[in-house]
Amino acid sequence: MERKLITKSDIILLVVFVLVVVFAFVFKNISSDNLVAEIYFDGEIIDTVNLSEKEEKVITTGTHHKTVIRSDKGRIYFLSSCCEDDICVESGLLEKNGDFASCLPEKVIIKVRSEKKDNIDAIVY
Numbered sequence: 001m002e003r004k005l006i007t008k009s010d011i012i013l014l015v016v017f018v019l020v021v022v023f024a025f026v027f028k029n030i031s032s033d034n035l036v037a038e039i040y041f042d043g044e045i046i047d048t049v050n051l052s053e054k055e056e057k058v059i060t061t062g063t064h065h066k067t068v069i070r071s072d073k074g075r076i077y078f079l080s081s082c083c084e085d086d087i088c089v090e091s092g093l094l095e096k097n098g099d100f101a102s103c104l105p106e107k108v109i110i111k112v113r114s115e116k117k118d119n120i121d122a123i124v125y
Contacts, residue, residue, distance in 0.1 A: 040109040062106035
């Protein structure tokens, strides 16, 4: 009597596993939350940008007013800064709840948060 390498129950288990992974990926990436970016200068909020809107916005701030922040297509980022190392510019796009970037020499911080108050902080797989 030969034993099959893959049985029907193995295939069913594999299909269920693939469906769970696909569902988790789709559920994680669908965001119905309204995301806002809070822009701080020297510890004070100076602007709030709604990332759900598709408008482009350029904000100039900082101690020397040479830090440029750009918002477009649901994301926000440091476009340029007059600091020496440009770590803030290299931090990239901020587009998810909890993302943040800062330019310490210019005292500018960008925080992305959801307007929804009952958010889950972390997802455990």
